[in-house]
Amino acid sequence: MKALRARGRQGGGASWRRAWSIAAVIGVVLMANWTTAFAAQPAPSGNGRLSPIGRPTVAPATRPGTPPSHRLTHTPLVKDPAALAATKQRVSARKGGAVSARASGVGAASKDPGADAGAPSSLSFSGSSRALSSAQHTAVFGVATGLTAADEAGDETPSDATGAIGPNNYVEMVNSEIAIYRRDLTPSGPAVRTEIFAGIVGGCATDPQIEWDVTQQIWLYSLLVVPCAVGQTDSWLNVGWSKTSDPSDLVNGWCHFSIFPDGDHTKVFDYPKLGHNDGWLLVGGNMFTSAGAFSNTGLLTLQRPANPAACGPGPSGYIFNLSSISPNLWTPVPVDLKSPSANGYVVATNDVSATTSSQVYLLTVDANGLVGSNTATLNVRNYGAPGSAPQPAPLSAIDTLDGRLTQAVGLVDPSQNGIFQNDIAIWTQHTVSDQTFTDQAGSFVRWYELLAPVPSAPSGYPAQVGTIWGGSGSALFNAAVSPSLRGNEAVIHYNAIFPNGPSVTHVLVRSASRFSFTPLSIMTNFIALAASPRLDQDASCVPGPCRWGDYAGVSPDPVQSRTVWATAQILGPPPSPCNQPCAQWITGNLQLAPFYPTAGYNILTSFGGIYSFGSAQYYGNLVDHGYPGPAIGLGEMPLGDGYQILTTFGGIYSFGSAAGHYFGNLIDHGYAGRAVAIAMTPSGNGYAILTSNGAIYTFGDASYFGNLLDHGYPGPAESMAYTPDGFGYTILTAFGGIYSFGNAVYYGNLIDHGYPGPAVSLSYTGSGEGYEILTSFGGMYSFGDARYFGNLVDHGYPGPAVALGNTP
Numbered sequence: 001m002k003a004l005r006a007r008g009r010q011g012g013g014a015s016w017r018r019a020w021s022i023a024a025v026i027g028v029v030l031m032a033n034w035t036t037a038f039a040a041q042p043a044p045s046g047n048g049r050l051s052p053i054g055r056p057t058v059a060p061a062t063r064p065g066t067p068p069s070h071r072l073t074h075t076p077l078v079k080d081p082a083a084l085a086a087t088k089q090r091v092s093a094r095k096g097g098a099v100s101a102r103a104s105g106v107g108a109a110s111k112d113p114g115a116d117a118g119a120p121s122s123l124s125f126s127g128s129s130r131a132l133s134s135a136q137h138t139a140v141f142g143v144a145t146g147l148t149a150a151d152e153a154g155d156e157t158p159s160d161a162t163g164a165i166g167p168n169n170y171v172e173m174v175n176s177e178i179a180i181y182r183r184d185l186t187p188s189g190p191a192v193r194t195e196i197f198a199g200i201v202g203g204c205a206t207d208p209q210i211e212w213d214v215t216q217q218i219w220l221y222s223l224l225v226v227p228c229a230v231g232q233t234d235s236w237l238n239v240g241w242s243k244t245s246d247p248s249d250l251v252n253g254w255c256h257f258s259i260f261p262d263g264d265h266t267k268v269f270d271y272p273k274l275g276h277n278d279g280w281l282l283v284g285g286n287m288f289t290s291a292g293a294f295s296n297t298g299l300l301t302l303q304r305p306a307n308p309a310a311c312g313p314g315p316s317g318y319i320f321n322l323s324s325i326s327p328n329l330w331t332p333v334p335v336d337l338k339s340p341s342a343n344g345y346v347v348a349t350n351d352v353s354a355t356t357s358s359q360v361y362l363l364t365v366d367a368n369g370l371v372g373s374n375t376a377t378l379n380v381r382n383y384g385a386p387g388s389a390p391q392p393a394p395l396s397a398i399d400t401l402d403g404r405l406t407q408a409v410g411l412v413d414p415s416q417n418g419i420f421q422n423d424i425a426i427w428t429q430h431t432v433s434d435q436t437f438t439d440q441a442g443s444f445v446r447w448y449e450l451l452a453p454v455p456s457a458p459s460g461y462p463a464q465v466g467t468i469w470g471g472s473g474s475a476l477f478n479a480a481v482s483p484s485l486r487g488n489e490a491v492i493h494y495n496a497i498f499p500n501g502p503s504v505t506h507v508l509v510r511s512a513s514r515f516s517f518t519p520l521s522i523m524t525n526f527i528a529l530a531a532s533p534r535l536d537q538d539a540s541c542v543p544g545p546c547r548w549g550d551y552a553g554v555s556p557d558p559v560q561s562r563t564v565w566a567t568a569q570i571l572g573p574p575p576s577p578c579n580q581p582c583a584q585w586i587t588g589n590l591q592l593a594p595f596y597p598t599a600g601y602n603i604l605t606s607f608g609g610i611y612s613f614g615s616a617q618y619y620g621n622l623v624d625h626g627y628p629g630p631a632i633g634l635g636e637m638p639l640g641d642g643y644q645i646l647t648t649f650g651g652i653y654s655f656g657s658a659a660g661h662y663f664g665n666l667i668d669h670g671y672a673g674r675a676v677a678i679a680m681t682p683s684g685n686g687y688a689i690l691t692s693n694g695a696i697y698t699f700g701d702a703s704y705f706g707n708l709l710d711h712g713y714p715g716p717a718e719s720m721a722y723t724p725d726g727f728g729y730t731i732l733t734a735f736g737g738i739y740s741f742g743n744a745v746y747y748g749n750l751i752d753h754g755y756p757g758p759a760v761s762l763s764y765t766g767s768g769e770g771y772e773i774l775t776s777f778g779g780m781y782s783f784g785d786a787r788y789f790g791n792l793v794d795h796g797y798p799g800p801a802v803a804l805g806n807t808p
């Protein structure tokens with residue numbers, strides 16, 4: 001029988017090297033040829049930098065590796081297991097109560113309404129795109145089952161599942177395997193055992209990390225190796241990279257290196273997290289002795305070669321003792337940068353095993369691989385260790401970790417103005433108890449957007465501090481957050497249990513998102529992505545708590561600017577045969593987006609009639625109410641639940657939800673010109689009016705980015721549309737020409753394709769990666785990812801057409 005590898009993080013256990021409970025053990029080959037951990041050459045310091053404590057030993061990994069015949073339990077590695085257990089028990093015992101009145105402090109709280117909805121009857125990691133109602137604005141474009149515990153006969157838990165997206169592939173890693181998928185989430189080949197892939201002999205792989213590097217256009221990975229057989233004592237790290245942008249050759253397509261970060265090879269660099277800047281790999285972790293005692297938090301900086309295909313002798317670099325910054329600094333997480341940057345960044349929390357904290361750390365690693373002098377301690381909303389996730393008695397609760405950060409993604413956020421404009425924004429999260437909710441049991445997800453230091457603001461800045469909670473006794477945990485490539489919108493996913501709703505839920509995967517215009521520190525658009533069909537009862541649950549996740553994966557799509565890709569976990573059927581309470585986890589890989597895809601449109605005619613196509617809804621017209629015309633412009637509300645109709649004299653008439661979003665017109669202000677179009681902002685809290693000579697007048701929260709007159713572009717202007725994030729717009733002219741302002745992207749026009757005109761209106765798709773152009777006779781022409789749902793001509797509807805509005 002194989003030993004269940006339950007990678008516990010909480011609870012007791014003084015030693016991470018346990019005796020075998022298995023009678024027969026197959027011999028192993030031990031790693032050799034290691035010198036002392038620190039090279040003799042001096043390490044640079046000074047100028048306020050943190051001095052390295054040495055250099056790690058690096059050597060090419062032995063390939064192919066040897067998968068272990070048996071796996072050992074890797075015991076909890078926390079500073080004070082007894083204190084942490086007592087804290088989690090105390091938080092879990094809270095009775096609950098009203099909280100909204102006291103949801104104050106730094107940042108804001110968002111409630112997941114999942115408890116009110118109850119458990120989904122069936123929702124698995126299978127199928128393709130899902131049709132969502134207009135109230136759900138996180139689009140699910142791809143869903144596929146990933147790796148499962150059954151792949152290894154259920155002998156290992158948790159999965160430590162993670163993944164990353166590149167231009168052509170998605171790569172998923174769990175402790176025991178690596179798998180490569182095409183962008184449609186179909187496997188490009190069979191999964192490979194992690195030890196064989198990475199060249200590991202004499203140990204078990206765990207804590208895998210995988211990232212796509214936008215600078216060198218290659219894949220990066222790291223993992224921890226721990227002893228898992230009698231006679232093994234060494235622990236080390238493996239790091240490596242793909243030789244090209246194609247990750248699919250798992251035999252010859254990657255470079256692999258084994259790294260001893262400390263002279264004592266029996267120490268473990270636990271919970272290693274991977275990040276990078278333009279030239280360096282960064283690996284952060286918690287160092288423990290062979291007796292299970294905490295030593296220090298550490299950071300490795302490893303310089304990558306200019307030619308990754310050459311592999312070479314291995315990366316050189318430095319090791320830093322981050323506990324010298326603060327003895328309470330815990331679990332440093334380097335940032336996975338998705339914007340080119342000479343600097344790298346590391347985030348960390350304080351250890352909250354026995355106390356609470358209101359600080360996070362933000363460190364800078366410079367282009368030389370050195371930790372800079374501008375380490376920032378940022379004040380955030382207070383947090384503590386989370387309670388465990390409840391299951392019905394007598395089952396054990398599910399572990400939710402100890403308040404550590406688990407992943408971080410960095411990208412330029414164009415919404416951050418002033419001194420931080422075009423600087424790196426770092427998105428990260430952890431599972432906590434939120435000390436604002438002092439009477440609440442369970443666990444919360446806390447997420448941050450932290451702005452990296454700049455010369456005029458060397459301490460950085462917490463731009464957003466958000467908490468997601470699920471109601472009394474609910475547990476939200478094992479999250480991952482990432483912006484889209486746009487940088488000013490984000491998706492977060494997490495596991496959830498709602499014990500006090502209309503039905504007790506098994507572990508769910510849920511998601512939320514935010515737009516560029518969403519109020520700061522708030523997530524919205526909560527949806528269920530998957531549901532476990534059973535409770536957690538694997539061997540790690542005895543004596544408990546049940547082990548879960550350790551972390552999840554998420555990364556922005558480098559090709560499609562408004563989608564992110566994620567790896568999450570639920571429970572599935574146990575493998576068969578199984579001679580013990582087997583692991584039952586199933587991973588899912590998903591393509592998500594913080595927007596609602598276009599599913600229809602309305603066409604406005606000059607006499608004020610509205611014709612609806614696809615999912616578009618009708619809320620009335622000028623004719624119904626006897627409003628004067630002629631009509632000339634249509635502004636759809638963001639949710640498709642109302643619209644504004646503009647007339648040629650500049651009057652505006654509101655229908656549906658647009659009734660509460662009137663901000664003035666040309667007449668009110670005495671603005672000159674013949675109105676030809678209205679463009680709603682993404683929030684619905686403003687609009688711009690375009691006149692025939694190309695002038696633009698803004699109302700509410702509408703932004704101005706220039707017009708035809710400023711640039712001497714020819715007219716007459718006919719239509720305009722804001723991009724979905726509101727940071728640009730496109731102006732359409734009568735002859736079919738298109739002029740882009742701000743961040744608007746050009747996808748073609750009528751002239752390019754010889755399509756007949758005259759053009760009268762343009763509307764962006766929900767993704768912003770395409771648009772529809774409407775002609776006066778009612779014809780529709782699609783560009784980019786725009787979809788066709790019919791036109792006036794098809795149905796014999798009378799014209800002439802004057803305006804178009806896409807709807808979700």
